Amino acid sequence: MWVTRFAPSPTGFLHLGHVASALFGWRYAKPGGRWLVRMEDIDPQRCRAEYATAILEDLDWLGLKPDGAALYQSARMPAYARTLAELDRLGVLYPCFCTRSEIAREQAGMFSAPHTAPDGSLLYPGTCRHISGPERARRLAEGKPHVLRLDMEKALALVREKASLEAEAEAEAEAEAEAEAEAEAEAEAEAEAEAEALPARSQCGHSPHAPERTQGRRGEGQQQARIGGGTEQDHFQMKRSVWPLVYEDLDRGQVVCTPELFGDVVLARRDVPASYHLCVTHDDAMQGVTLVARGEDLRPATDLHRLLQALMGWRTPTYVFHPLLCDAQGRRLSKRDGAASVREMRAAGMTPEAVRAMAVFAGCST
Numbered sequence: 001m002w003v004t005r006f007a008p009s010p011t012g013f014l015h016l017g018h019v020a021s022a023l024f025g026w027r028y029a030k031p032g033g034r035w036l037v038r039m040e041d042i043d044p045q046r047c048r049a050e051y052a053t054a055i056l057e058d059l060d061w062l063g064l065k066p067d068g069a070a071l072y073q074s075a076r077m078p079a080y081a082r083t084l085a086e087l088d089r090l091g092v093l094y095p096c097f098c099t100r101s102e103i104a105r106e107q108a109g110m111f112s113a114p115h116t117a118p119d120g121s122l123l124y125p126g127t128c129r130h131i132s133g134p135e136r137a138r139r140l141a142e143g144k145p146h147v148l149r150l151d152m153e154k155a156l157a158l159v160r161e162k163a164s165l166e167a168e169a170e171a172e173a174e175a176e177a178e179a180e181a182e183a184e185a186e187a188e189a190e191a192e193a194e195a196e197a198l199p200a201r202s203q204c205g206h207s208p209h210a211p212e213r214t215q216g217r218r219g220e221g222q223q224q225a226r227i228g229g230g231t232e233q234d235h236f237q238m239k240r241s242v243w244p245l246v247y248e249d250l251d252r253g254q255v256v257c258t259p260e261l262f263g264d265v266v267l268a269r270r271d272v273p274a275s276y277h278l279c280v281t282h283d284d285a286m287q288g289v290t291l292v293a294r295g296e297d298l299r300p301a302t303d304l305h306r307l308l309q310a311l312m313g314w315r316t317p318t319y320v321f322h323p324l325l326c327d328a329q330g331r332r333l334s335k336r337d338g339a340a341s342v343r344e345m346r347a348a349g350m351t352p353e354a355v356r357a358m359a360v361f362a363g364c365s366t
C-alpha cells in the first residue's frame, strides 16, 4: 500500500499531461493506499490561486479525489526556513551574490563550452564559495541580494563521513557481539570439560552455566526482534547513512546517485526563500509519501533529493517514473505547446472516462 502524491504547479489549467501523471500515481495508491495532492506554488510570479482551485475542480470531475486536503507549498515557508537553518548549522550552505550573467561570464572564462547540470541549469563555478567570512558578513549586512547554495563538496563529505562512522560503530558492535558469543562458547566448553573431569559434580555442576546461555540467546533474540519487527521508520533510518547514496526505483531496482553533477545548487532563491528541490524533498518526507511517482524528466534531480534526505535525516521513499506525454508527432506535450486543457475537453462534451482514457493512451517514451 503506497502513499503517493500528485504535485502540480498551478500555472495554468489541468491538461492531459497532468491527468496522465495523476493517474500514474493513483494506480499505485488505489485501492488501499493514499493519494495526496500538493500545489507546488512557491513561485508568486507564475502561480495563481484560481488555477489551483480549477485544478482541484477538474480532478474532482475526473473522479480523482485526494485523501485529505491539498497542501499548498506557499503556506509552508516557515518549515522551509527551519530546514535551511538546519542545513546552515551543518555548514553546507553559503550565500551567492552572483547574477545570472555573472555566472555565465565566469563560466566562459573557465570552460570552452557552457557547463550545465542534468536539469539544464548553468553549473555554478563556485565563485562565492571562496568569499571570506568578513566580506560575506559585510555584503549580507548591506542587504545585497543573494541566493543560498548548497556546498556540494562539503555536503557529500558530511554524508560520507556519517555513513563511515555509522558503519564503524556497527562493525564494532558486531565484533563485540561475536567476542561475547565466543567467550560464552568457551565458558560452556570449559564447564563441560570440568563436568566430564569431575563426574561427581556433574549432577549439579552443569546448571550454573545454563541460565547464562539462555540469557545470551534471549539477548540475541531481542535484537533480532527489534530489527526484524521494526517499524518502516526504523527501516529507513537504517538505510539513511549509506555510501554511496542509493534509492530504490520500482522499475530499475537500486540506483546509485551522483548528485555532484548538479554542483552547488540553489536551495533558496533570491525572490523566494526556498527552491523546488528543497520544498519537494521536505514535503515528501513530512507528508509521509512512500512512493514518489513522477515524470522521467525529474529522474536526475532525484539524486539531489536523496542527498538532501541524507543530510536532514529524512526517510527515503521509493521512486517510480512515468514517460512524458507526446502528441501524434512524438513531441513532448505540455501546456506551452497548446495541449488541450481538461476544461476545454469538458466544455466540448467529453466524459471524465474519455479524458482519462486519452491520457493513458497518449503516453510515450521520450
Ligand SMILES: [Zn+2]
Residues within 6 Å of the ligand: 095, 096, 097, 098, 126, 127, 128, 129
Ligand atoms: Zn556567487
